[in-house]
Amino acid sequence: MSVSALSGWTSEQRHVVAASFLGWTLDAFDFFLLVFVLKDIAQEFNTEITDVTFAILLTLALRPVGAYLFGRAADRWGRRPTLMVDVLLYSIIEFASGFSPNLTVLLMLRAIFALRWRGVGVGASLTMESIPPHARGFVSGLLQSGYPTGYFLASIVYGLLFQYIGWRGMFMVGVIPALLVFYIRRRVPESPSWTPTTASSSTMAILKSHWRLGIYAVLLMTAFNFFSHGTQDLYPTFLQVQHGFPT
Secondary structure (H helix, E strand, C coil): CCHHHHCCCCHHHHHHHHHHHHHHHHHHHHHHHHHHCHHHHHHHCCCCHHHHCHHHHHHHHCHHHHHHHHHHHHHHHCHHHHHHHHHHHHHHHHHHHCCCCCHHHHHHHHHHHHHCHHHHHHHHHHHHHHCCHHHHHHHHHHHHCHHHHHHHHHHHHHHHHHHHHHHHHHHHHCCHHHHHHHHHHHHCCCCCCCCCCCHHHCHHHHHHHCHHHHHHHHHHHHHHHHHCHHHHCCHHHHHHHHCCCCC
């Protein structure tokens, strides 16, 4: 890594990167809490594990809708307030999931969780528009590492606390990311590049101008998701059910 990528940063830029990294980390933390307790939810609701995994399907399938809604909100009202609303929403929905009386309610909450899930990507826009251009390559990799960090934290919570708090308590722990809102409000400035949406910056106008890049990005992320969510989301259940591993 070039040392120059870390040079010339202001205090505000460092806070932006920290907030965005924590946003990715805590978003992943909330998502992956579910994958550790699929078997336990199925047992309590007297259903099959495959029925519970439909919650994962909903979350992944509705991501594009959430990405569009929060992306447009960020273009209209700014990256900073949109990121704050997103973090607050996914924390509240995660907490509410712990009170689900049945599988149907849980699935509905996970669908709502999905609609704001990609909202945390606004943090990437905020970061890339705020940091020095020469640091964008390094920081983009740093932000991506927030996702496995969130999975790691979820596994620690599961290993240490599950036997005491159960699957409902796991979801209630997911309210902790809401504290990030206070940090963003106090320390993180708005993107210096942000201006309210105009007709020339509408979604269709951007897609028409960059449709080749858009298709490439979609195909690339599809491939990434095949070998990430295609395995990691069910691996804890694989170890529990097929191999009989304890917590």
